[in-house]
Amino acid sequence: DIQMTQSPSSLSASVGDRVTITCRASQNIRGYLNWYQQKPGRAPKLLISAASGLQDGVPSRFSGSGSGTGFTLTISSLQPEDFATYYCQQSYATPQTFGQGTRLEIK
Amino acid sequence: QVQLQESGPGLVKPSQTLSLTCTVSGDSITSGGYYWSWIRQHPVRGLEWIGYIYYTGSTFHNPSLQSRIDISIDTSKNQFSLEVRSVTAADTALYYCARTYAGNSGYDSWGQGTLVVVSS
Numbered sequence: 001d002i003q004m005t006q007s008p009s010s011l012s013a014s015v016g017d018r019v020t021i022t023c024r025a026s027q028n029i030r031g032y033l034n035w036y037q038q039k040p041g042r043a044p045k046l047l048i049s050a051a052s053g054l055q056d057g058v059p060s061r062f063s064g065s066g067s068g069t070g071f072t073l074t075i076s077s078l079q080p081e082d083f084a085t086y087y088c089q090q091s092y093a094t095p096q097t098f099g100q101g102t103r104l105e106i107k
Numbered sequence: 108q109v110q111l112q113e114s115g116p117g118l119v120k121p122s123q124t125l126s127l128t129c130t131v132s133g134d135s136i137t138s139g140g141y142y143w144s145w146i147r148q149h150p151v152r153g154l155e156w157i158g159y160i161y162y163t164g165s166t167f168h169n170p171s172l173q174s175r176i177d178i179s180i181d182t183s184k185n186q187f188s189l190e191v192r193s194v195t196a197a198d199t200a201l202y203y204c205a206r207t208y209a210g211n212s213g214y215d216s217w218g219q220g221t222l223v224v225v226s227s
Binding site for chain 1: 153154155156167169170171203205207210211212213214215217218219220
């Protein structure tokens, strides 16, 4: 199975901060990397697909980049509604796998 | 806009079979290109991909579960289903159904999730 490793596992930040979350794959997954946001009691919400494709309705402060084994999710200016847990997921090969999550908390 | 809704028992006894159904509304389950999926979330182990099915009946399962699971589809009811046999406490999780395009895109639509507890 392809292992997905996110860092950091948790992060404290303030409204207005720029935040970057990293996801590393244990082997080359080309650009088949997706990012999700999950809030308590809710299903994950797809933010970015194919490493950098912003989903309709997702604010432009979210961006993704990377290819191969290294990827990043950046939030350019944190808003109160962005405090949540973020997951990466590879869709290059089955079984598809997820990162362990990054919990973004208010400082 | 497509909506997915899981249904099934919230409590299953050890060694028995867990059965869940996902009802799709707002779109046909035979819409070309979409794979209909099951994903579960454990409190500690995180998100785990179970498998998915195409409307033709082609399925892809997680090898870690493959011998115990079946995913099926009923196009007449616009539903797909999951069975997990011989459950243990390790199968206790929040189970989601979700949709992905081409089987290799992100999951753009999810059900709200249903908690299944395995306990006697």
